[in-house]
Amino acid sequence: MMNMGGPSTVPETHDFLKNLFLDGDLIPLPFQRFLAPIIARRRTPQIEKQYADIGGGSPILRYTQLQGAGMAALLDELSPETAPHKSYVAFRYAKPLTDETARQLKADGVKRAIAFTQYPQYSCSTTGSSLNELFRQGKAGEMGDxxxxxxxxxxxxxxxxxxxxxxxxxxxxxxxxxxxxxVVLLFSAHSLPMSVVNRGDPYVLEVSASVNAVMDRLGHSNPFRLVWQSQVGPTPWMGMQTGEAVKGLARLGKKHLVMVPIAFTSDHIETLYELDLEYAHEARELGMEVQRAESLNDSPVFIRALADITAQHIRDYSSGKVGPTTTQMGLRCPGCTNGTCGQQKNWFARAGRI
Known part of the structure; x- marks a missing residue:
């Protein structure tokens, strides 16, 4: 189960930020190896305070482990022929990091595995980055056969x-x-640098598809907008930003608001601090009544969805109906210049074979 991760304790914040800013797939920076540690060091005190304000760290590992255990138990029932099933967590920037999980897979003697992104919508900067790191570990022989x-x-x-x-x-x-x-439904997703969007990354389209599917399910009961949060640095990012949208809706006389995290599968700093403490506080100061749709966390419906997705994948792959990867995953962004991306896609298309 691959995700960005988050520091489980406040003292882990600096390492998390350093790993994050070192990842050119997520935040492309000039002179990245030089600048990333400097930016991480400067931002650490502010982000440490935010993690302290939400209870002393991110709960994303706890929820991912809970979701994974629930999914595996359901899979034993849905796909008994491939049981027993076990979930592993591979975070990109926080413990357990991908290399640690790779060593655990090897130690456990795992011979068949599914790389299951916990980002519902694909981006080269999130799912792509996690797959790139998993590929590097596999190519180096860290996971065994x-x-x-x-x-x-x-x-x-x-x-x-x-x-x-x-x-x-x-x-x-x-x-x-x-x-x-x-009531206005304000769907909020993590933003992307425009340099990533403009090279043809599918994330914006896929988040939009999720929002449209939700509104279809709700019968278009309410007005809604899709906005973007968590911009970092001075370069252009996808907008409009969630905080600015809240101010704009208040200016237009809107008094009632539900904020919906649409690209996050569990609570972490973007929901517990940005949405709950920052944007909701601003909305109330502007005279709005605001609620936040709960994150998926321990939702039985969501855990069942994870199991259903995986069981269908197992059936389709075992029967030869599909290959190791989807057709869409095989297509690189038209503006892609990342050589690792191409190698990674070819490696997974061969079921992780050199």
């Missing part, structure tokens, strides 16, 4: 859409029925 396949995107899967929709409905139910249909 494993047959790989990939679940690379699932942002319109009915179970995922149902889980998100149910949490929106629960948030809407907290408003007076007289105003409920006027």
């Amino acid at each position: 494993i047959e790989w396949s990939v679940i690379d995107r699932w942002g319109t899967h009915p179970g995922f859409i149902e889980a998100v929709s149910q949490h929106i409905e629960a948030a809407l139910a907290k408003f007076d029925p007289a105003v409920r249909s006027d």
Whole structure:
């Protein structure tokens, strides 16, 4: 189960930030190896305070482990012929890092594995970066002889859409029925640098598809917008930014708001601090009544969706209906200049064989 990860304790914040800013797939910087440690060091005190404000660290590892254990238990029932199933966590920037998980796979003697992105929508900067790192570990022989396949995107899967929709409905139910249909649904996703968007990255399109699927499920009951959060640095990023959208809606006279994390599968700093403490506080100061749709976390509907996605993948791959990777994963961005990306795609297309 691949994801960005987050520091489980406040003292881990600096290493998390350093790993993040060193990743050119996520944040392309000039002189990256020189600048990344400097930026991480400067930002550490501010981000440490934010993690302290949400309880002393990110809960993303705890929720990912919970989701993985629930998924594996369901898979034993849905696909008994491939049981027993075990989930592993491979974070890109925080413990357990991919290299640590690779060594554990080898120690456990794993021979068949699925690289399952926990980013519902594909981006070269998130799923692509995690797959690049997994490829590097595999090429170096750190994982032993494993047959790989990939679940690379699932942002319109009915179970995922149902889980998100149910949490929106629960948030809407907290408003007076007289105003409920006027509540604005503000879908918020992690932004991307425009340099990534402009090379043909599919993320913006796929997040939009998730939002449209949710609104179809809700019967287009409310007005909505898709906005973007967590911009870092001075270079242009995808907008409009969530905080600016909140201010704009207040200026336009909107009084009721539900914020919806649409690209996050569990709580972490972007939901618990940015949405809950920063943007919601701004909205209330501007006279708005605001609720936040809960993250998927321990949702049984969501955990069942993860199991259904994986069981279908196992069936399709075992029967030869699909290969190790999807057709879409095999297509590089038209503006791609990352040689590792091409090698990684070819490696996974051969089920992790050199």
